[in-house]
Amino acid sequence: MKTQIFYFSATGNSLKVARDLALALGGAQILSIPKVIDKELDLSADCIGLVYPVYMFGMPLVVSRFIARLKAAPGKYFFSVATCGGKAGLTLKQNQKIMQEYGLKLSAGFIVKMPGNYTPLYGALPPEKQAELFRKEEERVKYIASLIKDKSSARIESDMFLFGWLFSLIYKIASPKIPVLDKDFYADNKCDSCGVCVKVCPVRNIELFEGKPKWFHKCEQCFACLHWCPQKAIQYGKSTAGRTRYHHPEIKVQDIAI
Ligand SMILES: Cc1cc2nc3c(=O)[nH]c(=O)nc-3n(C[C@H](O)[C@H](O)[C@H](O)COP(=O)(O)O)c2cc1C
Known part of the structure:
Protein backbone atom coordinates (compact mmCIF):
# COMPACT_ATOMS: atom_id res chain seq x y z
CA MET A 1 0.00 0.00 0.00
CA LYS A 2 1.50 3.32 -1.07
CA THR A 3 0.93 6.04 1.54
CA GLN A 4 1.50 9.79 1.46
CA ILE A 5 1.50 11.85 4.66
CA PHE A 6 1.07 15.62 4.32
CA TYR A 7 2.02 17.42 7.54
CA PHE A 8 2.05 20.89 9.03
CA SER A 9 4.22 21.44 12.10
CA ALA A 10 5.63 24.51 13.85
CA THR A 11 7.40 22.99 16.85
CA GLY A 12 7.89 19.44 15.61
CA ASN A 13 5.15 17.45 17.38
CA SER A 14 3.17 16.80 14.20
CA LEU A 15 6.34 16.10 12.19
CA LYS A 16 7.44 13.54 14.79
CA VAL A 17 4.01 11.86 14.61
CA ALA A 18 4.20 11.86 10.79
CA ARG A 19 7.66 10.23 10.92
CA ASP A 20 6.64 7.61 13.50
CA LEU A 21 3.53 6.81 11.50
CA ALA A 22 5.57 6.35 8.31
CA LEU A 23 7.88 3.98 10.18
CA ALA A 24 5.02 1.99 11.73
CA LEU A 25 3.34 1.69 8.31
CA GLY A 26 6.53 0.22 6.86
CA GLY A 27 7.21 3.33 4.77
CA ALA A 28 5.37 6.41 3.50
CA GLN A 29 6.23 9.55 1.62
CA ILE A 30 6.23 12.52 4.04
CA LEU A 31 5.57 15.98 2.59
CA SER A 32 5.41 19.41 4.22
CA ILE A 33 2.11 21.18 3.43
CA PRO A 34 3.63 24.71 3.32
CA LYS A 35 6.29 23.46 0.87
CA VAL A 36 3.89 21.73 -1.52
CA ILE A 37 0.66 23.71 -1.27
CA ASP A 38 1.42 25.79 -4.38
CA LYS A 39 3.23 23.03 -6.31
CA GLU A 40 1.98 20.39 -8.70
CA LEU A 41 1.03 17.33 -6.63
CA ASP A 42 1.49 13.64 -7.34
CA LEU A 43 -1.48 12.07 -5.52
CA SER A 44 -0.97 8.54 -6.79
CA ALA A 45 -0.91 6.86 -3.33
CA ASP A 46 -3.87 4.66 -2.33
CA CYS A 47 -3.80 6.07 1.15
CA ILE A 48 -3.41 9.79 1.98
CA GLY A 49 -3.01 11.23 5.48
CA LEU A 50 -2.91 14.67 7.06
CA VAL A 51 -1.04 15.37 10.32
CA TYR A 52 -1.35 18.80 11.90
CA PRO A 53 -1.71 20.67 15.22
CA VAL A 54 -4.99 21.86 16.73
CA TYR A 55 -5.32 25.66 16.87
CA MET A 56 -8.17 27.19 18.90
CA PHE A 57 -10.07 23.89 18.79
CA GLY A 58 -9.90 23.78 15.01
CA MET A 59 -7.66 23.24 12.00
CA PRO A 60 -4.75 25.49 11.01
CA LEU A 61 -5.95 27.71 8.15
CA VAL A 62 -3.20 26.49 5.82
CA VAL A 63 -4.32 22.87 6.29
CA SER A 64 -7.96 23.78 5.54
CA ARG A 65 -6.76 25.50 2.36
CA PHE A 66 -4.63 22.50 1.43
CA ILE A 67 -7.64 20.17 1.47
CA ALA A 68 -8.88 21.92 -1.69
CA ARG A 69 -5.79 20.48 -3.45
CA LEU A 70 -6.86 16.92 -2.57
CA LYS A 71 -10.10 17.12 -4.55
CA ALA A 72 -8.04 15.85 -7.47
CA ALA A 73 -7.91 12.46 -5.69
CA PRO A 74 -11.48 11.36 -4.86
CA GLY A 75 -12.04 7.76 -3.79
CA LYS A 76 -8.77 7.40 -1.87
CA TYR A 77 -8.51 6.23 1.73
CA PHE A 78 -8.04 9.47 3.73
CA PHE A 79 -7.03 9.66 7.39
CA SER A 80 -6.05 12.56 9.66
CA VAL A 81 -4.12 12.89 12.91
CA ALA A 82 -4.56 16.06 14.98
CA THR A 83 -1.89 16.69 17.64
CA CYS A 84 -2.90 18.85 20.60
CA GLY A 85 -1.75 20.00 24.00
CA GLY A 86 -5.04 19.49 25.82
CA LYS A 87 -8.33 19.28 23.95
CA ALA A 88 -8.93 18.94 20.21
CA GLY A 89 -12.71 19.45 20.49
CA LEU A 90 -14.40 18.86 17.15
CA THR A 91 -11.31 19.60 15.00
CA LEU A 92 -11.50 16.27 13.16
CA LYS A 93 -15.23 16.67 12.53
CA GLN A 94 -14.38 20.05 10.95
CA ASN A 95 -11.76 18.24 8.86
CA GLN A 96 -14.37 15.67 7.81
CA LYS A 97 -16.86 18.40 6.84
CA ILE A 98 -14.34 20.34 4.73
CA MET A 99 -13.40 17.13 2.93
CA GLN A 100 -17.06 16.36 2.28
CA GLU A 101 -17.43 19.78 0.66
CA TYR A 102 -14.77 18.68 -1.84
CA GLY A 103 -16.36 15.27 -2.41
CA LEU A 104 -13.78 13.44 -0.26
CA LYS A 105 -14.37 10.96 2.57
CA LEU A 106 -12.33 11.08 5.77
CA SER A 107 -12.27 7.42 6.79
CA ALA A 108 -10.50 7.80 10.14
CA GLY A 109 -9.47 10.68 12.40
CA PHE A 110 -7.23 10.40 15.46
CA ILE A 111 -6.19 12.74 18.28
CA VAL A 112 -2.65 12.47 19.69
CA LYS A 113 -1.80 14.39 22.86
CA MET A 114 1.60 16.10 22.82
CA PRO A 115 3.24 18.96 24.79
CA GLY A 116 1.38 22.23 24.28
CA ASN A 117 3.14 25.18 22.65
CA TYR A 118 0.76 28.13 23.19
CA THR A 119 3.24 30.34 25.07
CA PRO A 120 0.83 33.27 25.71
CA LEU A 121 -0.87 30.92 28.22
CA TYR A 122 1.92 28.63 29.52
CA GLY A 123 5.61 27.72 29.24
CA ALA A 124 7.06 24.37 28.11
CA LEU A 125 6.18 21.32 30.22
CA PRO A 126 8.93 19.97 32.50
CA PRO A 127 11.12 17.36 30.71
CA GLU A 128 9.72 14.39 32.68
CA LYS A 129 6.14 15.27 31.68
CA GLN A 130 7.24 15.69 28.06
CA ALA A 131 8.96 12.27 28.18
CA GLU A 132 5.75 10.64 29.45
CA LEU A 133 3.73 12.14 26.56
CA PHE A 134 6.38 11.05 24.02
CA ARG A 135 6.25 7.48 25.35
CA LYS A 136 2.45 7.43 25.01
CA GLU A 137 2.64 9.00 21.54
CA GLU A 138 4.86 6.18 20.25
CA GLU A 139 2.43 3.53 21.55
CA ARG A 140 -0.60 5.34 20.17
CA VAL A 141 0.94 5.85 16.74
CA LYS A 142 1.59 2.07 16.48
CA TYR A 143 -2.11 1.47 17.21
CA ILE A 144 -3.19 4.13 14.67
CA ALA A 145 -0.89 2.56 12.06
CA SER A 146 -2.46 -0.86 12.65
CA LEU A 147 -5.91 0.59 11.79
CA ILE A 148 -4.62 2.49 8.76
CA LYS A 149 -2.90 -0.65 7.42
CA ASP A 150 -6.30 -2.35 7.36
CA LYS A 151 -7.86 0.77 5.80
CA SER A 152 -10.30 0.73 8.69
CA SER A 153 -13.20 3.14 8.78
CA ALA A 154 -12.39 4.09 12.36
CA ARG A 155 -14.20 6.68 14.43
CA ILE A 156 -13.59 10.39 13.71
CA GLU A 157 -12.41 11.19 17.24
CA SER A 158 -13.54 14.16 19.32
CA ASP A 159 -12.85 14.78 22.98
CA MET A 160 -15.54 17.23 24.11
CA PHE A 161 -18.81 15.47 23.90
CA LEU A 162 -21.03 17.97 25.72
CA PHE A 163 -19.41 21.31 24.90
CA GLY A 164 -17.82 20.59 21.53
CA TRP A 165 -20.23 22.96 19.82
CA LEU A 166 -19.12 25.78 22.14
CA PHE A 167 -15.46 25.28 21.23
CA SER A 168 -16.35 25.10 17.54
CA LEU A 169 -18.06 28.46 18.02
CA ILE A 170 -14.86 29.88 19.53
CA TYR A 171 -12.99 28.72 16.41
CA LYS A 172 -15.66 30.14 14.11
CA ILE A 173 -15.39 33.55 15.75
CA ALA A 174 -11.60 33.58 16.19
CA SER A 175 -10.36 31.99 12.95
CA PRO A 176 -11.12 34.86 10.52
C1 LIG B 1 -2.30 29.33 18.36
C2 LIG B 1 -2.34 27.99 19.04
C3 LIG B 1 -3.55 27.48 19.43
C4 LIG B 1 -3.62 26.23 20.05
N1 LIG B 1 -4.85 25.75 20.39
C5 LIG B 1 -4.94 24.53 20.97
C6 LIG B 1 -6.24 23.99 21.29
O1 LIG B 1 -7.28 24.57 21.01
N2 LIG B 1 -6.28 22.79 21.92
C7 LIG B 1 -5.14 22.10 22.24
O2 LIG B 1 -5.23 21.04 22.82
N3 LIG B 1 -3.90 22.56 21.90
C8 LIG B 1 -3.79 23.76 21.28
N4 LIG B 1 -2.54 24.24 20.92
C9 LIG B 1 -1.35 23.39 21.15
C10 LIG B 1 -0.91 22.63 19.89
O3 LIG B 1 -2.02 22.08 19.20
C11 LIG B 1 0.04 21.46 20.22
O4 LIG B 1 1.08 21.83 21.04
C12 LIG B 1 0.56 20.81 18.93
O5 LIG B 1 1.00 19.51 19.20
C13 LIG B 1 1.70 21.58 18.28
O6 LIG B 1 2.10 20.90 17.12
P1 LIG B 1 3.43 21.21 16.31
O7 LIG B 1 4.60 21.02 17.27
O8 LIG B 1 3.43 20.20 15.23
O9 LIG B 1 3.35 22.61 15.82
C14 LIG B 1 -2.43 25.48 20.31
C15 LIG B 1 -1.21 26.01 19.89
C16 LIG B 1 -1.14 27.24 19.27
C17 LIG B 1 0.20 27.77 18.82
Whole structure:
Protein backbone atom coordinates (compact mmCIF):
# COMPACT_ATOMS: atom_id res chain seq x y z
CA MET A 1 0.00 0.00 0.00
CA LYS A 2 1.50 3.32 -1.07
CA THR A 3 0.93 6.04 1.54
CA GLN A 4 1.50 9.79 1.46
CA ILE A 5 1.50 11.85 4.66
CA PHE A 6 1.07 15.62 4.32
CA TYR A 7 2.02 17.42 7.54
CA PHE A 8 2.05 20.89 9.03
CA SER A 9 4.22 21.44 12.10
CA ALA A 10 5.63 24.51 13.85
CA THR A 11 7.40 22.99 16.85
CA GLY A 12 7.89 19.44 15.61
CA ASN A 13 5.15 17.45 17.38
CA SER A 14 3.17 16.80 14.20
CA LEU A 15 6.34 16.10 12.19
CA LYS A 16 7.44 13.54 14.79
CA VAL A 17 4.01 11.86 14.61
CA ALA A 18 4.20 11.86 10.79
CA ARG A 19 7.66 10.23 10.92
CA ASP A 20 6.64 7.61 13.50
CA LEU A 21 3.53 6.81 11.50
CA ALA A 22 5.57 6.35 8.31
CA LEU A 23 7.88 3.98 10.18
CA ALA A 24 5.02 1.99 11.73
CA LEU A 25 3.34 1.69 8.31
CA GLY A 26 6.53 0.22 6.86
CA GLY A 27 7.21 3.33 4.77
CA ALA A 28 5.37 6.41 3.50
CA GLN A 29 6.23 9.55 1.62
CA ILE A 30 6.23 12.52 4.04
CA LEU A 31 5.57 15.98 2.59
CA SER A 32 5.41 19.41 4.22
CA ILE A 33 2.11 21.18 3.43
CA PRO A 34 3.63 24.71 3.32
CA LYS A 35 6.29 23.46 0.87
CA VAL A 36 3.89 21.73 -1.52
CA ILE A 37 0.66 23.71 -1.27
CA ASP A 38 1.42 25.79 -4.38
CA LYS A 39 3.23 23.03 -6.31
CA GLU A 40 1.98 20.39 -8.70
CA LEU A 41 1.03 17.33 -6.63
CA ASP A 42 1.49 13.64 -7.34
CA LEU A 43 -1.48 12.07 -5.52
CA SER A 44 -0.97 8.54 -6.79
CA ALA A 45 -0.91 6.86 -3.33
CA ASP A 46 -3.87 4.66 -2.33
CA CYS A 47 -3.80 6.07 1.15
CA ILE A 48 -3.41 9.79 1.98
CA GLY A 49 -3.01 11.23 5.48
CA LEU A 50 -2.91 14.67 7.06
CA VAL A 51 -1.04 15.37 10.32
CA TYR A 52 -1.35 18.80 11.90
CA PRO A 53 -1.71 20.67 15.22
CA VAL A 54 -4.99 21.86 16.73
CA TYR A 55 -5.32 25.66 16.87
CA MET A 56 -8.17 27.19 18.90
CA PHE A 57 -10.07 23.89 18.79
CA GLY A 58 -9.90 23.78 15.01
CA MET A 59 -7.66 23.24 12.00
CA PRO A 60 -4.75 25.49 11.01
CA LEU A 61 -5.95 27.71 8.15
CA VAL A 62 -3.20 26.49 5.82
CA VAL A 63 -4.32 22.87 6.29
CA SER A 64 -7.96 23.78 5.54
CA ARG A 65 -6.76 25.50 2.36
CA PHE A 66 -4.63 22.50 1.43
CA ILE A 67 -7.64 20.17 1.47
CA ALA A 68 -8.88 21.92 -1.69
CA ARG A 69 -5.79 20.48 -3.45
CA LEU A 70 -6.86 16.92 -2.57
CA LYS A 71 -10.10 17.12 -4.55
CA ALA A 72 -8.04 15.85 -7.47
CA ALA A 73 -7.91 12.46 -5.69
CA PRO A 74 -11.48 11.36 -4.86
CA GLY A 75 -12.04 7.76 -3.79
CA LYS A 76 -8.77 7.40 -1.87
CA TYR A 77 -8.51 6.23 1.73
CA PHE A 78 -8.04 9.47 3.73
CA PHE A 79 -7.03 9.66 7.39
CA SER A 80 -6.05 12.56 9.66
CA VAL A 81 -4.12 12.89 12.91
CA ALA A 82 -4.56 16.06 14.98
CA THR A 83 -1.89 16.69 17.64
CA CYS A 84 -2.90 18.85 20.60
CA GLY A 85 -1.75 20.00 24.00
CA GLY A 86 -5.04 19.49 25.82
CA LYS A 87 -8.33 19.28 23.95
CA ALA A 88 -8.93 18.94 20.21
CA GLY A 89 -12.71 19.45 20.49
CA LEU A 90 -14.40 18.86 17.15
CA THR A 91 -11.31 19.60 15.00
CA LEU A 92 -11.50 16.27 13.16
CA LYS A 93 -15.23 16.67 12.53
CA GLN A 94 -14.38 20.05 10.95
CA ASN A 95 -11.76 18.24 8.86
CA GLN A 96 -14.37 15.67 7.81
CA LYS A 97 -16.86 18.40 6.84
CA ILE A 98 -14.34 20.34 4.73
CA MET A 99 -13.40 17.13 2.93
CA GLN A 100 -17.06 16.36 2.28
CA GLU A 101 -17.43 19.78 0.66
CA TYR A 102 -14.77 18.68 -1.84
CA GLY A 103 -16.36 15.27 -2.41
CA LEU A 104 -13.78 13.44 -0.26
CA LYS A 105 -14.37 10.96 2.57
CA LEU A 106 -12.33 11.08 5.77
CA SER A 107 -12.27 7.42 6.79
CA ALA A 108 -10.50 7.80 10.14
CA GLY A 109 -9.47 10.68 12.40
CA PHE A 110 -7.23 10.40 15.46
CA ILE A 111 -6.19 12.74 18.28
CA VAL A 112 -2.65 12.47 19.69
CA LYS A 113 -1.80 14.39 22.86
CA MET A 114 1.60 16.10 22.82
CA PRO A 115 3.24 18.96 24.79
CA GLY A 116 1.38 22.23 24.28
CA ASN A 117 3.14 25.18 22.65
CA TYR A 118 0.76 28.13 23.19
CA THR A 119 3.24 30.34 25.07
CA PRO A 120 0.83 33.27 25.71
CA LEU A 121 -0.87 30.92 28.22
CA TYR A 122 1.92 28.63 29.52
CA GLY A 123 5.61 27.72 29.24
CA ALA A 124 7.06 24.37 28.11
CA LEU A 125 6.18 21.32 30.22
CA PRO A 126 8.93 19.97 32.50
CA PRO A 127 11.12 17.36 30.71
CA GLU A 128 9.72 14.39 32.68
CA LYS A 129 6.14 15.27 31.68
CA GLN A 130 7.24 15.69 28.06
CA ALA A 131 8.96 12.27 28.18
CA GLU A 132 5.75 10.64 29.45
CA LEU A 133 3.73 12.14 26.56
CA PHE A 134 6.38 11.05 24.02
CA ARG A 135 6.25 7.48 25.35
CA LYS A 136 2.45 7.43 25.01
CA GLU A 137 2.64 9.00 21.54
CA GLU A 138 4.86 6.18 20.25
CA GLU A 139 2.43 3.53 21.55
CA ARG A 140 -0.60 5.34 20.17
CA VAL A 141 0.94 5.85 16.74
CA LYS A 142 1.59 2.07 16.48
CA TYR A 143 -2.11 1.47 17.21
CA ILE A 144 -3.19 4.13 14.67
CA ALA A 145 -0.89 2.56 12.06
CA SER A 146 -2.46 -0.86 12.65
CA LEU A 147 -5.91 0.59 11.79
CA ILE A 148 -4.62 2.49 8.76
CA LYS A 149 -2.90 -0.65 7.42
CA ASP A 150 -6.30 -2.35 7.36
CA LYS A 151 -7.86 0.77 5.80
CA SER A 152 -10.30 0.73 8.69
CA SER A 153 -13.20 3.14 8.78
CA ALA A 154 -12.39 4.09 12.36
CA ARG A 155 -14.20 6.68 14.43
CA ILE A 156 -13.59 10.39 13.71
CA GLU A 157 -12.41 11.19 17.24
CA SER A 158 -13.54 14.16 19.32
CA ASP A 159 -12.85 14.78 22.98
CA MET A 160 -15.54 17.23 24.11
CA PHE A 161 -18.81 15.47 23.90
CA LEU A 162 -21.03 17.97 25.72
CA PHE A 163 -19.41 21.31 24.90
CA GLY A 164 -17.82 20.59 21.53
CA TRP A 165 -20.23 22.96 19.82
CA LEU A 166 -19.12 25.78 22.14
CA PHE A 167 -15.46 25.28 21.23
CA SER A 168 -16.35 25.10 17.54
CA LEU A 169 -18.06 28.46 18.02
CA ILE A 170 -14.86 29.88 19.53
CA TYR A 171 -12.99 28.72 16.41
CA LYS A 172 -15.66 30.14 14.11
CA ILE A 173 -15.39 33.55 15.75
CA ALA A 174 -11.60 33.58 16.19
CA SER A 175 -10.36 31.99 12.95
CA PRO A 176 -11.12 34.86 10.52
CA LYS A 177 -8.93 37.09 12.74
CA ILE A 178 -5.95 34.70 12.86
CA PRO A 179 -3.96 36.31 9.98
CA VAL A 180 -3.83 39.69 11.76
CA LEU A 181 -3.19 38.37 15.26
CA ASP A 182 0.51 38.82 14.45
CA LYS A 183 0.14 42.48 15.48
CA ASP A 184 1.15 41.39 19.01
CA PHE A 185 4.50 39.84 17.96
CA TYR A 186 7.67 41.89 18.43
CA ALA A 187 11.40 41.32 18.86
CA ASP A 188 12.96 42.62 22.08
CA ASN A 189 16.50 43.96 22.38
CA LYS A 190 18.02 40.44 22.49
CA CYS A 191 17.33 40.15 18.73
CA ASP A 192 20.65 39.84 16.86
CA SER A 193 19.09 39.86 13.35
CA CYS A 194 19.94 36.17 12.71
CA GLY A 195 16.83 35.69 10.52
CA VAL A 196 15.79 32.27 11.89
CA CYS A 197 12.24 33.64 12.35
CA VAL A 198 12.10 34.41 8.61
CA LYS A 199 13.25 30.88 7.72
CA VAL A 200 10.82 28.97 9.97
CA CYS A 201 7.70 30.97 9.11
CA PRO A 202 5.58 28.49 7.09
CA VAL A 203 3.77 31.20 5.12
CA ARG A 204 6.65 33.68 4.58
CA ASN A 205 4.91 36.24 6.76
CA ILE A 206 8.14 37.64 8.26
CA GLU A 207 10.87 39.84 6.77
CA LEU A 208 13.78 41.62 8.43
CA PHE A 209 13.38 45.38 8.28
CA GLU A 210 16.38 47.38 9.50
CA GLY A 211 17.59 44.12 11.08
CA LYS A 212 14.38 43.40 13.03
CA PRO A 213 11.51 41.06 12.12
CA LYS A 214 8.36 42.56 10.73
CA TRP A 215 5.11 40.56 10.46
CA PHE A 216 2.87 41.09 7.41
CA HIS A 217 -0.60 39.99 8.59
CA LYS A 218 -0.93 36.64 6.88
CA CYS A 219 -0.03 34.79 10.09
CA GLU A 220 -1.02 31.19 10.90
CA GLN A 221 -0.46 31.75 14.68
CA CYS A 222 1.83 28.71 14.68
CA PHE A 223 4.40 30.40 16.97
CA ALA A 224 7.36 28.83 15.12
CA CYS A 225 9.06 32.27 15.10
CA LEU A 226 8.79 32.58 18.87
CA HIS A 227 9.80 29.02 19.73
CA TRP A 228 12.80 28.71 17.38
CA CYS A 229 14.36 32.15 18.02
CA PRO A 230 17.84 31.24 19.35
CA GLN A 231 17.91 34.40 21.51
CA LYS A 232 14.34 34.00 22.85
CA ALA A 233 13.93 37.56 21.61
CA ILE A 234 10.50 37.15 20.01
CA GLN A 235 7.62 37.94 22.31
CA TYR A 236 3.84 37.94 21.95
CA GLY A 237 2.02 40.55 24.01
CA LYS A 238 3.04 40.95 27.63
CA SER A 239 3.10 37.39 28.99
CA THR A 240 5.74 35.46 27.03
CA ALA A 241 8.99 37.16 28.15
CA GLY A 242 9.83 34.86 31.07
CA ARG A 243 8.30 31.67 29.65
CA THR A 244 10.26 28.62 28.49
CA ARG A 245 10.11 27.87 24.76
CA TYR A 246 9.36 24.43 23.32
CA HIS A 247 10.22 22.26 20.39
CA HIS A 248 10.18 18.49 20.06
CA PRO A 249 13.69 17.30 21.06
CA GLU A 250 14.09 15.08 17.97
CA ILE A 251 13.18 17.85 15.52
CA LYS A 252 15.78 20.40 14.45
CA VAL A 253 15.36 23.90 13.09
CA GLN A 254 16.47 22.68 9.61
CA ASP A 255 13.48 20.27 9.62
CA ILE A 256 11.06 23.17 10.07
CA ALA A 257 12.75 25.83 7.89
CA ILE A 258 10.96 26.48 4.62
C1 LIG B 1 -2.30 29.33 18.36
C2 LIG B 1 -2.34 27.99 19.04
C3 LIG B 1 -3.55 27.48 19.43
C4 LIG B 1 -3.62 26.23 20.05
N1 LIG B 1 -4.85 25.75 20.39
C5 LIG B 1 -4.94 24.53 20.97
C6 LIG B 1 -6.24 23.99 21.29
O1 LIG B 1 -7.28 24.57 21.01
N2 LIG B 1 -6.28 22.79 21.92
C7 LIG B 1 -5.14 22.10 22.24
O2 LIG B 1 -5.23 21.04 22.82
N3 LIG B 1 -3.90 22.56 21.90
C8 LIG B 1 -3.79 23.76 21.28
N4 LIG B 1 -2.54 24.24 20.92
C9 LIG B 1 -1.35 23.39 21.15
C10 LIG B 1 -0.91 22.63 19.89
O3 LIG B 1 -2.02 22.08 19.20
C11 LIG B 1 0.04 21.46 20.22
O4 LIG B 1 1.08 21.83 21.04
C12 LIG B 1 0.56 20.81 18.93
O5 LIG B 1 1.00 19.51 19.20
C13 LIG B 1 1.70 21.58 18.28
O6 LIG B 1 2.10 20.90 17.12
P1 LIG B 1 3.43 21.21 16.31
O7 LIG B 1 4.60 21.02 17.27
O8 LIG B 1 3.43 20.20 15.23
O9 LIG B 1 3.35 22.61 15.82
C14 LIG B 1 -2.43 25.48 20.31
C15 LIG B 1 -1.21 26.01 19.89
C16 LIG B 1 -1.14 27.24 19.27
C17 LIG B 1 0.20 27.77 18.82
